[in-house]
Amino acid sequence: xxxxxxxxxxxxxxxxxxxxxxxxxxxxxxxxxxxxxxxxxxxxxxxxxxxxxxxxxxxxxxxxxxxxxxxxxxxxxxxxxxxxxxxxxxxxxxxxxxxxxxxxxxxxxxxxxxxxxxxxxxxxxx
Numbered sequence: 001x002x003x004x005x006x007x008x009x010x011x012x013x014x015x016x017x018x019x020x021x022x023x024x025x026x027x028x029x030x031x032x033x034x035x036x037x038x039x040x041x042x043x044x045x046x047x048x049x050x051x052x053x054x055x056x057x058x059x060x061x062x063x064x065x066x067x068x069x070x071x072x073x074x075x076x077x078x079x080x081x082x083x084x085x086x087x088x089x090x091x092x093x094x095x096x097x098x099x100x101x102x103x104x105x106x107x108x109x110x111x112x113x114x115x116x117x118x119x120x121x122x123x124x125x126x
Contacts, residue, residue: 006092013036016089018085018089019086020089025037079112083108084101090106091106
C-alpha cells in the first residue's frame, strides 16, 4: 500500500512521498501547497486508527528506555537532514526512480541500522 500511495502521489501530484520533506515543508510551503501535505499526514495518522476500529493492533513492545529512544530519534533526524531525505523518500521513491543518490543513501541507512543492531546486541550484550 505504501508503494501504491507513493506512486499515486508522484503520478497525480508530481511529488515525492518522503515523510521528512512533507512534514518539513508543511510549515514552510506556500499556502496552495499545504493542503496535500496536511491530507497526506492525516492519512498517515488516520490509517492505523481506522485499522484499529476493525481489528486489534499488534502489541507495542519497547525493550529500551525512553532516553535511548529520544537519542535514537534525534540521530534519525540528523541523518535525514544530512542525507537530504528519509528512508521513505530515498528507499521507496528514489530507488524506484533509479536515483543513484537514493540507492547510496538507502544502502547507508541499512548499513548503519545493521551495524547499530550488531553493536547493541552482540558487543554490548543488550
